[in-house]
Amino acid sequence: MCFGVRDAIELATQQAVSGPLTVLGELVHNETVLSELRSRGVRITQQVAEVETRTVMITAHGASEKAIGRARERGLNVLEATCPLVQVAHRAVAKLVREGYHPVIVGKREHVEVRGLTEDLEDFDVVLSEAEVFELKERERFGVAAQTTQPIEKVREMVGLIRKRFPRAEVRFVDTVCRPTKERQHAAIELAQRADAVVVIGGAHSNNTQELVRACSRFCERVHHVQAAVDLREEWFEGVLTVGITAGTSTPDSSIDEVWQWLDQLASRRIPPQPAHTIAELQHGQAA
Numbered sequence: 206m207c208f209g210v211r212d213a214i215e216l217a218t219q220q221a222v223s224g225p226l227t228v229l230g231e232l233v234h235n236e237t238v239l240s241e242l243r244s245r246g247v248r249i250t251q252q253v254a255e256v257e258t259r260t261v262m263i264t265a266h267g268a269s270e271k272a273i274g275r276a277r278e279r280g281l282n283v284l285e286a287t288c289p290l291v292q293v294a295h296r297a298v299a300k301l302v303r304e305g306y307h308p309v310i311v312g313k314r315e316h317v318e319v320r321g322l323t324e325d326l327e328d329f330d331v332v333l334s335e336a337e338v339f340e341l342k343e344r345e346r347f348g349v350a351a352q353t354t355q356p357i358e359k360v361r362e363m364v365g366l367i368r369k370r371f372p373r374a375e376v377r378f379v380d381t382v383c384r385p386t387k388e389r390q391h392a393a394i395e396l397a398q399r400a401d402a403v404v405v406i407g408g409a410h411s412n413n414t415q416e417l418v419r420a421c422s423r424f425c426e427r428v429h430h431v432q433a434a435v436d437l438r439e440e441w442f443e444g445v446l447t448v449g450i451t452a453g454t455s456t457p458d459s460s461i462d463e464v465w466q467w468l469d470q471l472a473s474r475r476i477p478p479q480p481a482h483t484i485a486e487l488q489h490g491q492a493a
């Protein structure tokens with residue numbers, strides 16, 4: 206897990222011990238994590254009006270000042286679990302607007318993080334395709350930022366298209382894609398280039414996990430997205446010699462370990478008997 210997600214889960218867990226807690230939206234996009242929080246008494250709702258506890262928590266994806274204001278108007282105690290790197294993106298967008306740029310966010314229009322980035326803005330655009338860039342109105346100055354979990358290559362592609370579409374406009378790009386996302390994407394691509402199959406572990410609705418699947422699929426024909434080991438199928442690995450494993454930023458270590466163990470058991474059943482010295486070398490390699 207990235208540090209922002211881990212800190213949000215830790216804060217929710219601590220608060221649940223102190224008293225009833227409602228999280229406004231999914232704290233993270235991972236059902237294993239959410240189920241664990243529910244088992245500890247944490248409630249999850251999408252609307253401020255539905256909150257019945259004294260304390261409400263903003264998710265790691267962040268929220269707009271308007272949304273936070275609505276919670277405080279109800280007299281609720283608001284806990285912020287917003288990832289610090291999402292907060293950086295909020296400040297970057299606000300600065301672009303103050304300096305007179307028309308804000309354009311590269312990301313998924315309905316994603317909770319993008320809603321948080323844009324809900325306080327009077328005028329903005331969200332793009333994620335060439336067609337959406339083509340629909341932009343001409344402006345003198347565009348200020349471009351991104352959903353923190355978008356692939357940086359995709360973001361730069363959108364920036365290039367905006368500059369091409371409006372050659373007379375000033376286009377200022379602020380890179381708000383978080384470093385853990387960039388590093389994970391690059392590592393996943395290197396993995397996919399060396400593996401016969403790749404297993405990507407993460408929530409079905411996790412954007413950064415979905416982007417890992419897309420990135421790996423460019424370099425490996427067999428890419429499987431699972432939320433847990435129970436989703437794995439033995440037939441996926443017929444004829445496969447090397448399996449790569451990667452995971453989204455909100456995937457708990459326990460889920461990754463279970464997938465690793467499932468694959469390790471499959472491998473042990475398929476590896477023919479070896480001389481003792483070879484087995485020792487294999488074990489040494491696994492330990493390394």
